[in-house]
Amino acid sequence: MTEAAFTPRVFSGIQPSGGLTLGNYLGALKRFVDMQNAGTHECIYCMVDLHAITVWQDPAKLTAATREAAAFFIASGIDPERSILFNQSQVSGHAQLGWLFSCVARMGWMGRMTQWKDKAGKNSENASLGLFAYPALMAADILLYHATHVPVGEDQKQHLELTRDIAAKFNHDFGVDFFPITEPVIEGPATRVMSLRDGTKKMSKSDPSDMSRINMGDDADTIAQKFRKARTDPEALPSDYAGLKERPEARNLVDIFAALSGRSTDDVMSEVGGMGWGQFKPMLADLAVDKLSPITGEMNRLMADPAEIDRILGRGAERADAIAAPILARTKEIMGFVASR
Structure with missing residues (x-):
């Protein structure tokens, strides 16, 4: 049987x-804006506040962080008229379809999730059930809208699978062809921005060193100082990108420069090859500022x-629900639920 x-x-x-960084911008928001502006897909973007509570959240901080994330989307170039922007908890279909999918997914699938192992660690007995099961909710987030494409970082690729x-x-x-087999979109430089102190680790707000990351609230002087003190190696930049393969810190800074400038890494290397860090780092800092x-x-x-902000999110939730409600209703019908009202 084939559906529409x-x-x-x-x-x-x-x-x-909270704690938005350059990694959030280059790894997510800039790419979201590019997809919106391409105009080839309907774009739905969301603050996944139901996912946030898989670990305990201070209610006041969650409220502030949700509005901050919405402001980040809009300030980065997401147009709430051209894209749909909302917070997840305002569309009840996410939680409902998440439960239905928790009855489709298998325990073994969940237990193999790398992020579950990393986040729960040896303390898994005290981790929330939500932290274990949240990939089913993530699937619901995507499939509630019959999304055909999802821009993801490498660390989320397993969840999309x-x-x-x-x-x-x-x-x-x-016996239906109701849900699409969603395709991941992983492309471009700096899809995974690394720490400025260790090029083998992802840039993270949880790193104890503030010098490891560029925060979205950093001023120009702070950005310049962080790039100036970013860890590198003594060698000059090579003339081709392949020469950075065994140089993670150097590769990270080149990736950031390429992503911020909207250029390919090969194009960047043709300009900066042979350049020393004393010349390249100020260029990168100026571009970032x-x-x-x-x-x-x-x-x-x-x-x-x-x-x-709340008005924008409310309007976005109404538009999102208009897409989600018929898909959820059809899902329930397929599964045999009685629609009694």
Whole structure:
């Protein structure tokens, strides 16, 4: 049995857990904006606040972080009229489909998730059930909109593979072709931005060293200082990107430069090959300040009017629910639930 053809649609989101960094911008937001501006897909973007509570959140901080993340989306270039922007908890279909998918997914699938092993560690007995099961909710986030494409970082690719497994099992179990087999979109430089202190580790707000990351709220002087003190090696930059293979810190800075400038790494290397760090780092700092300062300024302006942010999110939730409700209703019908009202 074949259902309707799938509309080209993008879904992605970020957790509103505070501490937004350059990694969030280059690894997610800049790519979201590019997909919106390409105009080839309907774009749905979301603050996944239900995912945030898999670990305990201070309620006031969660409220602030959700609005901050929304401001980050808009300041980075997401147009709430051209894309759909909302917070996950305002569309009840996410939680409902998440439960349905938790009954489709298998325990073994969840237990193999690398992020579960990393986050729960040896303390898994005290981790929340939500932390273990949240890949089923992530699948629901995507498939509730019949999303055909999801921009993801390498660290989320395993969860998207699980989403594909859940869609395939549902379709097989019920003899339908209802859920799409969503494709990951992993492309471009700096899809995974690394620490400025250790090029083998991802840039993270949880790193104890503030010098390891560029925070979205950093001022121009702080950005320049962090890049100036970023760990590198004594060698000059090579003339081709392949020469950076065994130089993780150097490769990370080149990737950041390429991503911020919207250029390929090969194009960048043709310009900076042979350059020393004393020349390259100030160039990178100036570029970062030029690109990030307007975003920070616009975020601050938006955060001064939380009622306007809430209005935008509310309108986005209405638009999201208009897509989600019929898909959820059809899912329930396929599974045999009685629609009594």
